[in-house]
Amino acid sequence: MKRLLGDLCLDLENQYADVATSLALPVPYFRYLGRSLGRDAYAHWKVVGWIEALNDLVYFIDLLQQIREEQDVPEFAAQLFAECQEKFFENSYLEDLFPRGSAQASGLERRLNQLCKRLTQELTQESLCLVPGLPMLWCEAHKIPSWSVAIQLGGNVERVETVGTMAMGLGGDSYEAPSSLKRALKQSAGLATLLVRANKLSVKIGRTVTPLCTMRGYRLDWSWQRRPSTVAIETEAGPITVGQTLVYKEDRQPKTVAATSTTQVTRINRAWTTIQEAWPEGHGVLSLLTTRIVPLKAKGVVSFSYRHSPGLSFINCFDRGNLDLVDDLIHENSHHHLNLLLRKYVMYQGDRNQQVFYSPWRRSLRPFRGILQGAFTFTMGAMLFERLSTWASGVGGAARWKRAGFTEKDLQRARFRCLEEVESVRYSIHDLEYASWHLKWLTGSGKQLVKQLAATVEEVEQSIELHRKAVLASKFGPALRKHMKELQQARELYGPGRLSRA
Template sequence: MLTSFPLFDERFLSSLLKEFRVTMRQLLVGLCDELDGPYRHASRSLRIPTGFVRAVGASLNSEDFSNWKVVGWIEELNDLVYLLDVREQLRRESDPRGFAEAFYSSCESQFYEHGYLEELFPEGRPKSAALTRRLCGLCDKLARQVTRESLFLVPGLPCRWVEETAQRPWSVPFDFSAHFERAELPDCVPYGLQGGGLVPSAAIQRRLRKAGRHADLLIRPDRIDVWVGAQRVPLLLLDASPQWQWRAESSAHVASPGNGQGGLTVGPTLVYGKDRAPARVVASTMDLTERFARALGVIRATWPGGAQNLALLTARVIPLQARGVVSFSYRHRPGLSFINCFDRDQFDLIDDLIHENSHHQLNLYLRKATLIQGDRHEEIFYSPWRRTVRPLRGILHATFTFTMGAMLFERLRHSETLAAADRLRARARCVEEVASVRYSLSDLEYAARRLGWLTASGVALVTSLTGEIARAQRRILAEEAVVLRSRYGPSLRRHQGVLRQARETYGPRV
């Protein structure tokens, strides 16, 4: 349990990261024990290389267990073990309809960031018909993904593992399609923990596309070959160190490594289609890297505390080319932020970097502390940002991230690195966010004191946010009149009116 939340204490955040890494290492060991124990038969039938998974865990450094690739890989393995358990329960269940209803409800709360719910219940309702078949299909897919993602986390390890365990050559199906969640390019092999890729020649890429981007890796003690149809293509020769036979491309670094971290890298660009769904992954241009570098420079110059948190908690940014889609991040990929760089300007880029980093920070807190008592899914609190009612969890997340936003804007209003128009914009955004955050803080205090829905840790976090927003409000208070007289005045008045009306409509009267 956490009883205080110093938001900009590097030592405090570093200690939480250290604990998180220990937890993830222990989780990986525990999952392997389950796959070698009660789920041994299922593990073998799915060809999950548990011994190799253990070898990967033993080869990673302690700092690696907070890396976005490693955490996502372990979380995916955790999902697989959970679904194997669900599958076994369903096979023994005497009331499959009731089981499907309970499982559907569980999926809604547990897998809101994944597509599992749609895969398991494609009709959008808890039907038990063919649920076992769909569970088996999802488990098979996750087993293949876990194996694929494990192979190149530690370059050269598959060869050494085959040699040390006296395995026969290990054949692994490999999908060379683009991966949207990790923003990995097609026709390449991702390797290492910093987002690097192994790029084959144009001729090999054509063969891969002709084969539907499906091939097999044949792993021997001294080499890895890619079999595309009947053709063998060397990928790795292992001597004293790995010798890649494909071109190794590292990620562009925006910030140098520091604080025990790997620095900030820019990955490929994720492009959405007109249906607002991921369509393809393409290489990022150098001007995008330069834009991120300029944004980091502004944050460092104007808000050292925010820059420090960003350096600790954001490791990789993915440019997002998606009209009408806001920047986002995943709880199970800590440090990986998808930032819309095409619909939004440089001011927005600065805002989005801090906003997504705030999600990473709150998710780190949530790994350590429970903030909400029980499952509170009731949508009774008005969200000033969504302009609709939201559950308590959504209000807490928004209040945290937009408190950080208000603090950012309060500092940007005097930034000499911004034009006068953007400094005025920062003032307007600060006044608006202070009003919105104060509205939701009142609801959170009501949820804590009157409803008892927040834990002691949740109350401590709300107390910390209340103090920070009060300081921002005092600093910006004298400038509200300036904003109201500016071109932002009409929209600010409308926003203030909406908040007053929402309080009358939704309460509580606080």
């Protein structure tokens, strides 16, 4: 990521200097920030997300330059519309550029320019918050009397930010503005100006200037109320923090942000400890790749994470039980794990966005990357459930299971889920192998990963097989039989071959 940041700054200085200047993009400060960040910081979800967003901005700046010279704008719009559909499935860029849901050419240059301005504002504001005090040091080092930056403090539900708060640094701490400033923010629609000087940060709304912090020697004195992050677990890799709770409306859209109760923090701690005891190897990866958890209070909304925010997991803690909580922690961590591998290795050739393979989890056709994500994450899920099953067996198993907050029904369900995921993963492994050997889509690294997944799920299947008869005889039996039948029907309908075993 450090190299990517350097390359992006170089592009902005050389290829896109005029546009970067018109956007008031502080590229020299970005370089200064890059030199100030430690090695470990480049793996933090905030820093990675910031660099990924900068990468997106450079992409859109390039498009902005292209469209200004383009002769056939309708064709340009059609190609961009298709590209956005394929590439930006996690962002709102498609809606920003094509609000009607079609390849609308009229006004596209204006919308591109607006998107670049918005990303510039967000990126600049975020850059000033990554390392507290650094903007002041920048002004001092470069003899800059004052630097004014437009910021937005109106709150952002999806980013779990409330009105009048600023998240500072990488540890999860935030600072809350005085009530008078919050009232002013409501009048200004959240718009404000951050005034940066060599020894002081202030926030200006209209004619009112409110100090944020002052640098005294090497110490920062904050004028706003500090809201420290909540630490759920201490690990060798660092603390695992819990953010505020993201509350959804009945239509499954984010509504507001609320304080996270100690009850949910305790549940997360217990789930984490359970993974540590039942599956030490899995816990090691979890501690390495998950750093912050945002609870969701959202009926019917599954837990999720973002590719551009590694280590940040949004976990539904209210609408799911203790077994689900353990499962969700591992599942989202598995996404972080695979995304890390995809950053490091080229697994497949081309975008491969055609929806040609059946997904046992979505029960619909999905692009190749979706099948790879599913096979990887649910292999980890199968491993988790097998380890939990083994952990609950033998001397002291029942006591351990109860201490973890699980019930006897949870144990039967864990074994059912393991068998269910084994069947699903085997189905998708078949398709991944077909994509490798017949379609030639996979690289050497991709082939190796699929081979490892196949071997792992085979080991899990051998271990859990002794419980298959009991699961089939339980209340979960009909669901498992139905699932296996659906997979057989999907194979016959979608191909590309036949299951090696029924």
